[in-house]
Amino acid sequence: MSTVSPLRRIDWLPKLVLAPSFVAAFLFIYGLIAWNGYLSVSESRLLPNYEFAGLDAYRALFDSDRFHVAAWNLVIFAFLFIAGSLAVGVLLAVLLNQKIRAEGVLRTVYLYPMALSFIVTGTAWKWILNPGLGLEHTVRGWGFASFSFDWLINPDRALYCIVIAGIWQSAGFVMALFLAGLRGIDESIIKAAQVDGASMPRIYLRILLPSLRPVFFSTVMVLSHIAIKSFDLVMALTAGGPGYATDLPATFMYSMAFTRGQINQGAASATLMLAAVAAIVVPYLYSELRSRR
Amino acid sequence: MNKTMTLRSTLRLSALTLAASAALLTGVARAGEVEVLHWWTSGGEAKAAQALAATMKAKGHTWKDFAVAGGGGDSAMTVLKSRVVSGNPPAAAQIKGPSIQEWAREGVLTNLDDVAGPEHWDQLLPPQIAAGLKYKGHYVAAPVNVHRVNWLWVNTAVFKKAGIKPPTSWAEFFTAAEALKKAGVIPLAHGGQSWQDFTTFEDVALGVGGAAFYKKALVQLDPTALKSDTMKEVLTTFKKIKGYTDKNAPGRDWNLATAMVIRGEAGMQLMGDWAKGEFLAAGKTPGKDFECVASPGSAKDFSYNVDSLAMFQLKNAANAKAQRDLASALMSPDFQELFNLNKGSIPVRLNMNMDKFDACAKQSSKDFVESSKGGTLVPSIAHGMAVPSAVEGAMKDVVSQFWNSDKATVEDTMTKLVAAAKAQ
Numbered sequence: 001m002s003t004v005s006p007l008r009r010i011d012w013l014p015k016l017v018l019a020p021s022f023v024a025a026f027l028f029i030y031g032l033i034a035w036n037g038y039l040s041v042s043e044s045r046l047l048p049n050y051e052f053a054g055l056d057a058y059r060a061l062f063d064s065d066r067f068h069v070a071a072w073n074l075v076i077f078a079f080l081f082i083a084g085s086l087a088v089g090v091l092l093a094v095l096l097n098q099k100i101r102a103e104g105v106l107r108t109v110y111l112y113p114m115a116l117s118f119i120v121t122g123t124a125w126k127w128i129l130n131p132g133l134g135l136e137h138t139v140r141g142w143g144f145a146s147f148s149f150d151w152l153i154n155p156d157r158a159l160y161c162i163v164i165a166g167i168w169q170s171a172g173f174v175m176a177l178f179l180a181g182l183r184g185i186d187e188s189i190i191k192a193a194q195v196d197g198a199s200m201p202r203i204y205l206r207i208l209l210p211s212l213r214p215v216f217f218s219t220v221m222v223l224s225h226i227a228i229k230s231f232d233l234v235m236a237l238t239a240g241g242p243g244y245a246t247d248l249p250a251t252f253m254y255s256m257a258f259t260r261g262q263i264n265q266g267a268a269s270a271t272l273m274l275a276a277v278a279a280i281v282v283p284y285l286y287s288e289l290r291s292r293r
Numbered sequence: 294m295n296k297t298m299t300l301r302s303t304l305r306l307s308a309l310t311l312a313a314s315a316a317l318l319t320g321v322a323r324a325g326e327v328e329v330l331h332w333w334t335s336g337g338e339a340k341a342a343q344a345l346a347a348t349m350k351a352k353g354h355t356w357k358d359f360a361v362a363g364g365g366g367d368s369a370m371t372v373l374k375s376r377v378v379s380g381n382p383p384a385a386a387q388i389k390g391p392s393i394q395e396w397a398r399e400g401v402l403t404n405l406d407d408v409a410g411p412e413h414w415d416q417l418l419p420p421q422i423a424a425g426l427k428y429k430g431h432y433v434a435a436p437v438n439v440h441r442v443n444w445l446w447v448n449t450a451v452f453k454k455a456g457i458k459p460p461t462s463w464a465e466f467f468t469a470a471e472a473l474k475k476a477g478v479i480p481l482a483h484g485g486q487s488w489q490d491f492t493t494f495e496d497v498a499l500g501v502g503g504a505a506f507y508k509k510a511l512v513q514l515d516p517t518a519l520k521s522d523t524m525k526e527v528l529t530t531f532k533k534i535k536g537y538t539d540k541n542a543p544g545r546d547w548n549l550a551t552a553m554v555i556r557g558e559a560g561m562q563l564m565g566d567w568a569k570g571e572f573l574a575a576g577k578t579p580g581k582d583f584e585c586v587a588s589p590g591s592a593k594d595f596s597y598n599v600d601s602l603a604m605f606q607l608k609n610a611a612n613a614k615a616q617r618d619l620a621s622a623l624m625s626p627d628f629q630e631l632f633n634l635n636k637g638s639i640p641v642r643l644n645m646n647m648d649k650f651d652a653c654a655k656q657s658s659k660d661f662v663e664s665s666k667g668g669t670l671v672p673s674i675a676h677g678m679a680v681p682s683a684v685e686g687a688m689k690d691v692v693s694q695f696w697n698s699d700k701a702t703v704e705d706t707m708t709k710l711v712a713a714a715k716a717q
Contacts, residue, residue, distance in 0.1 A: 258370065
């Protein structure tokens with residue numbers, strides 16, 4: 001019995017197969033994160049420059065009025081976008097779960113926006129919300145001459161237009177996740193609750209939705225990273241305007257790094273965005289990994 | 294992406310075939326390859342670029358087109374940066390204004406004095422523009438054209454209907470705008486993008502403050518000029534203009550605004566002379582269907598936007614030779630005429646024969662020469678000619694915010710302008 005089993009002999013094979021992708025991931029994800037981090041404390045302007053400059057770029061960032069606007073916009077946008085998508089998505093999922101006719105068609109209708117790119121969504125909503133072309137123009141054409149909906153061109157309201165377009169795109173995705181969750185719940189729980197005399201809304205609020213906590217968490221995770229890295233939607237819908245009223249950190253980063261010749265400030269804002277994502281992801285991963293153990 | 298790739302490879306292929314046949318026919322040895330990064334991709338611009346390619350092919354060199362779409366050139370600059378960082382720069386790239394100095398400071402541009410010296414560029418170019426193409430006294434870029442930024446485009450029929458004449462001062466501008474409003478047209482077609490807001494601001498600063506104030510405030514960035522009574526008047530006038538634009542302006546592209554003037558929906562537009570291309574493309578005649586007049590109060594001034602190609606250091610000697618020929622070709626009278634007839638701008642060389650050009654270009658050329666002698670030739674801040682890109686961007690932000698926000702006050706904005714001037 002001295003022969004080694006054939007399975008043992010190729011023990012190194014999986015490691016070999018995974019090695020290139022591991023190296024690639026390590027280099028191009030973590031390596032580039034480190035590189036970006038170093039650029040943010042360097043003298044880089046037009047081209048990367050590796051002279052150390054300390055925290056100048058971060059100081060300039062916190063002094064910049066535009067970055068304050070961008071960061072504050074992100075807070076408002078992320079909150080409204082996540083809350084709105086969740087509310088609309090959950091509502092749609094609950095309504096679709098009522099064993100209605102033509103559910104497949106309706107599900108596709110609601111899920112379809114997710115198949116579009118944010119650029120398409122942004123461009124379409126830009127036309128819909130343009131006062132001279134879209135909604136306002138149409139409603140006025142119907143005879144309501146005093147109807148006004150010019151949020152897109154109002155610096156104080158334009159951000160909400162981005163929220164509306166974002167919710168329109170993402171609500172269907174939230175709906176799909178929750179619908180799948182609701183379908184996964186055992187019928188007998190509902191039956192038992194009904195035997196106890198609970199009404200349907202009460203069953204949803206007290207039993208079904210609370211049991212979907214994991215779905216809820218993963219939805220928030222996905223939506224919040226979409227919110228933080230939002231770029232294409234803003235570019236297509238308002239391009240950060242009017243003025244820089246709808247700038248987000250991602251659009252700010254792009255203009256600093258690629259059009260203003262201030263790579264260090266762009267890198268600094270990218271680092272802050274990474275920190276924001278990490279602030280959400282790390283606790284989540286921690287709780288996930290710990291519970292698995 | 295795919296389309297441009299195939300387009301580029303097709304271009305490259307046809308360029309190669311042409312060069313090969315040219316080499317066979319004329320027996321040119323040691324022909325080099327010039328790769329030029331540009332974003333002349335729209336109608337007239339593309340034609341102008343083809344003219345340059347043909348010139349180079351006639352000299353026996355290979356033309357490698359490196360066109361990156363996107364009018365402002367942002368994406369082109371990103372591509373250029375990656376090429377330069379990886380040690381493989383193109384022969385020339387469309388870089389202008391103080392950015393030339395920024396690139397030269399990185400030590401990647403080549404010295405063109407061996408072409409510029411024998412060809413007397415110093416005498417052919419206005420000193421101010423020549424200075425912009427040099428780094429530490431040596432030429433590093435070759436100019437191709439001059440755009441005048443301070444133009445006011447006027448629809449003649451609309452003006453006749455309203456019974457008014459093109460305005461020559463800001464006071465007259467507002468009288469004309471009122472008359473147009475009464476006649477039921479939008480007085481001023483505007484596109485609410487930050488660079489267009491900034492272009493309008495620049496026109497107002499030049500018209501209200503004059504060339505001396507403009508230079509002091511927007512070129513030398515003197516804090517006392519940026520926070521002066523003149524600047525107060527500039528900002529007040531600038532904000533007043535907004536009342537004469539329509540509310541759908543935010544985000545509108547400049548050519549759509551020009552189209553409004555062409556169709557007679559709007560009476561005027563403040564825009565550089567690239568707007569002329571739109572009028573001509575719509576079959577309109579200058580002097581008859583539309584008029585080009587200097588923006589109010591700036592008849593004697595000329596704010597310029599000079600396109601130029603900065604030349605990079607190349608390792609291959611044959612390619613470097615081709616690059617020299619390119620620089621020489623760019624400055625030749627033939628090319629300057631051909632290119633600018635197609636692009637709508639005027640030649641940067643002084644003393645050119647302007648017979649083939651239209652009335653607007655002739656006027657522009659005359660003002661260019663006169664203002665260069667009279668010291669009223671100023672670099673356009675809105676088009677990257679006056680200050681480094683970081684300062685330009687920061688000031689553009691302030692001006693755009695002032696234009697768009699009803700809460701921004703004049704005092705506040707001046708303080709912010711002073712702060713923006715220090716962005717480095």
